Amino acid sequence: MLKKISFTVNGKALSLEIDIRESLLEVLRTRLGFTGVKKGCGVGECGACTVLIDGTPIDSCIYLAVWAEGKSITTIEGVASKDGELSKVQQAFVEEGAIQCGFCTPGLVLTTTALAESGKEYTREELKRELSGHFCRCTGYNNILKAAEKSLKPEEHQCACGHHGEK
Amino acid sequence: MAFSVVGKSVQRVDAVAKVTGKAKYTDDFYERDMLVGKILRSPYAHAKVKKIDVSKAKALPGVEAVLTYWDVPHLKFATAGHPYALDPSHRDKEDRFILTDKARFVGDAVAAVVATDELIAQQALQLIEVEYEVLEALTTPEKALGEGAPLIHEDCERNILAARGYHIGDVEASFAESDYVIEGEYETSIVQHCHLENHISYARQDSDGRIIIVSSTQIPHITRRIVAQALGLPWGRVRVLKPYIGGGFGNKQDVCVEPLNAAMTLAVGGRPVKLELSREECMIDTRTRHAFKFKMKTGVSKAGKLKGIQIEAISNTGAYASHGHSIAMSAGTKFRPLYAFESIKYDPVTVYTNLPAAGAMRGYGVPQIQFALESHIEDIVNKLGFDPIEFRRRNLAGVGYVDPLSKNKVYSNGLAECITKGKELIRWEEKQAGYSRQSGDRRRGLGLACFAYASGTHPVGLELSGARIVLNQDGSVQLQIGATEIGQGSDTVFAQMAAEVLGLPMDMVHVISTQDTDITPFDTGAYASRQTYIAGMAVKKAALEVKEKILNFVWGMTDIPAEMLDLKEQNVVYKHSGEVVLPLAEVAMHTYYDTVFAQPITSDTSNNARVNAMSFGVTFAEVEIDLKTGKIEVKEIFNVHDSGKIINPKLAEGQVHGGVSMGIGYALSEQMLFDEETGKPLNNNLLDYKLPTIMDTPDIGVAFVETEEPSGAFGVKSLGEPPAISPAPAIRNAVLAATGVKFNRLPMNPQRVFEKFKQAGLI
Numbered sequence: 001m002l003k004k005i006s007f008t009v010n011g012k013a014l015s016l017e018i019d020i021r022e023s024l025l026e027v028l029r030t031r032l033g034f035t036g037v038k039k040g041c042g043v044g045e046c047g048a049c050t051v052l053i054d055g056t057p058i059d060s061c062i063y064l065a066v067w068a069e070g071k072s073i074t075t076i077e078g079v080a081s082k083d084g085e086l087s088k089v090q091q092a093f094v095e096e097g098a099i100q101c102g103f104c105t106p107g108l109v110l111t112t113t114a115l116a117e118s119g120k121e122y123t124r125e126e127l128k129r130e131l132s133g134h135f136c137r138c139t140g141y142n143n144i145l146k147a148a149e150k151s152l153k154p155e156e157h158q159c160a161c162g163h164h165g166e167k
Numbered sequence: 168m169a170f171s172v173v174g175k176s177v178q179r180v181d182a183v184a185k186v187t188g189k190a191k192y193t194d195d196f197y198e199r200d201m202l203v204g205k206i207l208r209s210p211y212a213h214a215k216v217k218k219i220d221v222s223k224a225k226a227l228p229g230v231e232a233v234l235t236y237w238d239v240p241h242l243k244f245a246t247a248g249h250p251y252a253l254d255p256s257h258r259d260k261e262d263r264f265i266l267t268d269k270a271r272f273v274g275d276a277v278a279a280v281v282a283t284d285e286l287i288a289q290q291a292l293q294l295i296e297v298e299y300e301v302l303e304a305l306t307t308p309e310k311a312l313g314e315g316a317p318l319i320h321e322d323c324e325r326n327i328l329a330a331r332g333y334h335i336g337d338v339e340a341s342f343a344e345s346d347y348v349i350e351g352e353y354e355t356s357i358v359q360h361c362h363l364e365n366h367i368s369y370a371r372q373d374s375d376g377r378i379i380i381v382s383s384t385q386i387p388h389i390t391r392r393i394v395a396q397a398l399g400l401p402w403g404r405v406r407v408l409k410p411y412i413g414g415g416f417g418n419k420q421d422v423c424v425e426p427l428n429a430a431m432t433l434a435v436g437g438r439p440v441k442l443e444l445s446r447e448e449c450m451i452d453t454r455t456r457h458a459f460k461f462k463m464k465t466g467v468s469k470a471g472k473l474k475g476i477q478i479e480a481i482s483n484t485g486a487y488a489s490h491g492h493s494i495a496m497s498a499g500t501k502f503r504p505l506y507a508f509e510s511i512k513y514d515p516v517t518v519y520t521n522l523p524a525a526g527a528m529r530g531y532g533v534p535q536i537q538f539a540l541e542s543h544i545e546d547i548v549n550k551l552g553f554d555p556i557e558f559r560r561r562n563l564a565g566v567g568y569v570d571p572l573s574k575n576k577v578y579s580n581g582l583a584e585c586i587t588k589g590k591e592l593i594r595w596e597e598k599q600a601g602y603s604r605q606s607g608d609r610r611r612g613l614g615l616a617c618f619a620y621a622s623g624t625h626p627v628g629l630e631l632s633g634a635r636i637v638l639n640q641d642g643s644v645q646l647q648i649g650a651t652e653i654g655q656g657s658d659t660v661f662a663q664m665a666a667e668v669l670g671l672p673m674d675m676v677h678v679i680s681t682q683d684t685d686i687t688p689f690d691t692g693a694y695a696s697r698q699t700y701i702a703g704m705a706v707k708k709a710a711l712e713v714k715e716k717i718l719n720f721v722w723g724m725t726d727i728p729a730e731m732l733d734l735k736e737q738n739v740v741y742k743h744s745g746e747v748v749l750p751l752a753e754v755a756m757h758t759y760y761d762t763v764f765a766q767p768i769t770s771d772t773s774n775n776a777r778v779n780a781m782s783f784g785v786t787f788a789e790v791e792i793d794l795k796t797g798k799i800e801v802k803e804i805f806n807v808h809d810s811g812k813i814i815n816p817k818l819a820e821g822q823v824h825g826g827v828s829m830g831i832g833y834a835l836s837e838q839m840l841f842d843e844e845t846g847k848p849l850n851n852n853l854l855d856y857k858l859p860t861i862m863d864t865p866d867i868g869v870a871f872v873e874t875e876e877p878s879g880a881f882g883v884k885s886l887g888e889p890p891a892i893s894p895a896p897a898i899r900n901a902v903l904a905a906t907g908v909k910f911n912r913l914p915m916n917p918q919r920v921f922e923k924f925k926q927a928g929l930i
């Protein structure tokens with residue numbers, strides 16, 4: 001069965017007809033071309049497909065596309081500024097060597113972005129817990145944690161708009 | 168020697184592409200009207216396909232093709248990602264068809280469908296009717312070797328794939344001369360790579376009928392050859408492209424999906440077909456790491472000298488050969504430069520069983536044997552009352568060791584310094600004193616384990632690697648390599664090497680990351696920790712050739728002899744003073760547009776290496792054990808490596824982090840479980856297979872002892888695989904120190920630990 005949904009992706013309002021059985025992951029990747037959304041398991045185990053739905057990190061592979069009606073979605077493609085300037089979180093991942101094969105990276109950057117934008121402070125252990133829904137087989141997580149800590153450093157977190165790479 | 172780019176932690180060349188989601192992986196290339204391929208898998212571990220009826224599946228609207236064993240070429244092929252051997256006796260075991268008429272593990276591919284979408288493909292699979300003759304499931308090597316066991320492959324008696332070992336010296340004589348002879352048995356588990364991107368490829372035919380395959384592979388050139396062999400095509404009729412890939416760890420050093428994918432596109436007139444494995448499929452129908460059982464027997468003198476060692480090994484290769492025979496040999500080979508044994512007797516048996524096929528995984532047999540050997544050494548040390556660090560140090564083979572079988576000579580060995588450094592970092596002495604008398608439910612202990620590893624496969628395999636450099640009009644260069652970036656950072660270190668030789672900044676070296684077998688220089692791919700060492704030399708040679716051509720061209724332009732010139736900071740300069748002669752960009756323009764002398768500058772070079780450098784290292788671990796729950800926590804862990812010169816410290820550290828994390832998983836939680844009777848997989852998903860999360864991973868300490876390896880470009884040696892080798896035995900030895908309990912079997916998960924503590928009367 002087809003259904004028309006309207007939602008916002010990376011700030012752009014969209015309306016399209018989808019098969020009600022489709023996951024948000026499928027719609028984002030194959031219908032809309034947001035291939036930065038990765039699929040590592042398809043069943044909510046790995047975190048690679050994470051997107052922000054109204055600011056909350058969600059595994060898009062187990063989120064039906066119909067549920068996205070009226071929601072605002074951010075994929076990795078929407079994190080850097082239009083002119084290509086990396087966000088503070090992205091910059092931290094690059095600088096801390098938190099990227100190897102890169103397959104887990106979009107999901108981790110988005111979850112970290114949500115944490116940074118929450119304005120909350122996290123202890124190291126809390127931060128680990130928040131990131132524990134993401135598998136990474138390459139990095140042993142050490143540099144990912146460093147990147148997340150750097151992204152959340154309070155002195156770099158004054159601007160309310162949060163993400164466009166204020167340094 | 169002072170370098171300007173080599174040895175610096177420059178940013179990865181692909182970092183921005185990956186952090187912005189722009190990096191394209193196999194599934195990110197979209198072809199219009201792409202069809203979907205799906206595989207019908209056997210529910211039985213061992214069964215003959217007596218009859219298949221595909222008529223109902225074929226009749227389902229949307230189904231474009233259904234394939235069975237009877238629809239594909241009957242050409243047996245080998246899947247292991249090794250260079251082709253001209254000598255037939257050196258080839259891998261050919262024991263596969265594209266689809267089988269005999270299932271050899273639960274999940275073996277007996278049929279396949281191609282349909283317009285995934286749901287239809289899935290429905291079609293359910294409409295295929297298969298009649299099986301079920302055979303006894305041989306789920307362990309013991310069963311497979313047993314009297315009267317059915318044969319998994321008709322041509323392999325007793326289900327033995329290979330049983331080639333060796334003797335060095337006379338172990339019996341060494342034992343007779345030893346003051347002590349100590350024995351031990353050790354066992355490792357089946358684990359899986361769990362790269363985050365599952366195996367995936369898509370295939371189509373181009374307008375000339377050639378088969379084009381885009382695949383997540385570590386070995387594009389080998390994949391081309393194997394697909395052609397499996398289909399009986401001339402090799403040039405196949406073209407393989409490798410885009411960014413989401414991790415491999417050896418599992419993509421095997422040809423798993425591409426031959427079937429090629430058969431699928433041929434069955435539908437060349438239309439594009441995608442073949443993507445789900446996580447559950449990927450965990451059973453790609454490769455796993457071989458489980459080994461070892462019996463070790465070692466002679467030791469009173470003075471604490473290792474004399475002779477006898478090793479019996481049984482390796483479980485599962486349903487198909489893949490790398491099996493070669494992994495047992497690698498295990499028996501790579502430890503030799505570590506300790507100075509007078510004599511070694513190595514007897515491995517690689518056995519087929521009705522479990523998923525095992526293949527290459529980070530360390531290639533060495534994590535297994537080092538778990539056994541370093542546990543065994545610790546048991547010897549304990550029994551005889553030696554100091555574990557001094558005992559190891561005293562027995563190191565050191566620089567100058569010449570392997571009696573391979574004839575490889577060790578030119579650099581920083582292991583003694585690595586041990587010293589690791590001991591300091593973990594504050595061994597200070598902590599050791601505090602842990603001598605412990606009581607209570609929480610115990611702490613320290614342990615270490617060493618390893619040796621090779622850089623590539625010489626002299627067993629061909630070590631050929633190509634690099635091509637083109638000087639552009641603006642003075643930048645393109646660098647093409649056949650070696651594959653799989654996340655480890657090879658593109659970046661190759662760019663650093665080229666930049667170093669050519670006096671360029673990193674952003675003037677454009678690495679072509681995608682390999683395309685039509686275009687890319689020949690290279691056998693990412694495995695055996697070979698690329699920085701083998702392909703690095705090819706890059707250096709290519710860059711030196713370009714440099715020579717540039718300087719000669721300038722000689723023609725200026726009449727200044729080439730030997731007086733050098734390249735620095737994008738200029739051609741006087742060697743003696745550094746004074747600028749010409750900007751490189753100006754020279755480059757002349758190479759393209761000088762109406763008389765124009766001749767664009769390129770080089771296309773190969774390195775056929777007949778050297779192999781040994782790398783070394785050690786893990787020091789501190790653990791805390793909760794006796795009540797059986798939980799082992801790694802409090803501190805340090806890996807110290809001698810990998811020669813480190814080209815990019817940040818990337819190198821990342822390799823160690825990842826390897827150690829994998830080693831911790833191997834030690835404490837990971838194992839693939841199967842029903843003993845039926846061979847059914849019990850945990851082939853990421854929930855039940857206990858992969859370490861960020862919460863399970865401690866801070867990982869990394870240090871390097873940089874030796875100068877004369878055979879490697881800029882002094883490099885291997886680094887990719889080594890970090891995964893020694894964490895498990897180091898943790899095991901730390902647990903032994905803390906509790907007095909020997910864990911001779913991996914993993915040391917809470918359940919097993921708890922049971923063992925109960926047996927030992929600790930709780």
Ligand code: FES
Pocket residue numbers: 038039040041042043044045046047048049050059060061062
């Ligand atoms: S792909 Fe969605 S959680 Fe793994």
Ligand code: FES
Pocket residue numbers: 098099100101102103104105135136137138139363413414654
């Ligand atoms: S970088 Fe490869 S999975 Fe995280």
